[in-house]
Amino acid sequence: MVARPPSPSIDTRQRVQRVLLITLALNLTVVVLKATVGWMTGSLSLLADALHSVTDSANNVLGLATNRLADPQPDRDHPYGHHKFEAVGALGIAAFLGIACFEILKSAVERIFSGGSLVTMGSAALWIMLLVLGINMFVAFYERRVGLALNSKILIADAHHTMSDIWTTIVVIAGLIGVWYGLTWLDVALAFPVALLVFKSGWKVLRENLPWLVDEMAIAPEAIHSQVMQVPGVVNCHSIASRGLLGRQVFIDMHLVVEPPTVNQAHQITEAVEDHLEAIYGPARITIHVEPREYTEEEITY
Template structure:
């Protein structure tokens, strides 16, 4: 798949999910306000942040698809990871806001009005979220998209949050009104946890954490005839944009032309045997046979 085709695929997914997220958010916010449920309103704000994260994703993917240029010789793909961090920060803000609201209601309790329609609304919301997560996760893995996988994780937390809201509505119906505020606090914690997970995963890419086991690379390199060994193996990038550099050991009496040809064979073999490799830099070193 070309970068342009990948861009359109991710963009279309984000646009579709944006519409669903905002529809779900408005439903939970309006109905939560109507019945006076802090946990449902908190869940609504979480879904609203989902929509905001979709917009961030759309902006980021439009930048990351740009080709490499003089000032950005490695391309712009890390913008997806920057956007994922923005999504994480958005989750932190939402969780703090929900927590503040829940603490405020401890001194001014409000009894939610729970009816059968409350459960119907949450059942519909749960179904939509489950469909979104399954679809977005599948497409995100297929396209190796940080944006889609981060957004899917964001929406996954929605499912757990919505389940906790349903449990809370049952508890309120049975008379345990205080559980509504407690549930809002738990929801804030779940949202915060999702933000931390997204932040850690995105920082791996931005901080150039190792992405391929060096032993895997060594096995591929040593399969090339006349290669004596390799060391100083480094990898970085994302699963769909892996950069490898290594030092290649060849016989000290080998001429430059042959050494260059072997280096080319190593590059081709790595790109063929390790999915996602986009760039290989080989430094040739002479070694004396013992």
């Protein structure tokens, strides 16, 4: 059995933490502005949107906590590293989105059956909401750009959340304009699509992070088999398995049939296989079980 030492991963936590601190300050500003305008106008959709923005700030705090735990280097208690803490944080974002969706729908239904105060609009409220929209757009594109550059799941997930906030803010602004022209029912009616947008964003974050936590296949075994067979001295490989996140950290296991009869020669072949896979799929942690030439196996994976 030959186990390759874990490849060094780049620790980007400080850069991620700086981005989260900047966006936290901006999101808190957005919460204050939305809540102020919502209180001034009595708009249900705007107060619901402010609640959505509260989750943005909570997500940033959650991201800061999980980012400090997501050390890419393994230790005694976590020999496979700490990367999944980021995925856990992303799932926390999905949970916050679910809560926000429920609260929006609950408030809209209550307004329909029990009524409420009339919404009053003014030009100042619309200008403030346009400012809020600009802040949200900056946060979303800033987090997404840095998240893709650093391959940070928590930043990309939070950018998806903020993108949903952009669309909800646009919907709310449209509703406020409608109220300004006398369509008072628009405020409650538009609360429902706001809730749907929030739910869609949460589902997307959940779908992208859950496979990582349940160790779903990271690389197709056929692709790994094709690459391994290009290394001189390899007769065959089988029982191929992979998990992790491609481009972040992957773990590859396999059984390898080699041609050389000596242990030293077989070891050299496994080193060549590891270097080849590392160059294509790295950073990777690769474990290889060497088997004699006479061994045969029809299936390349489980």
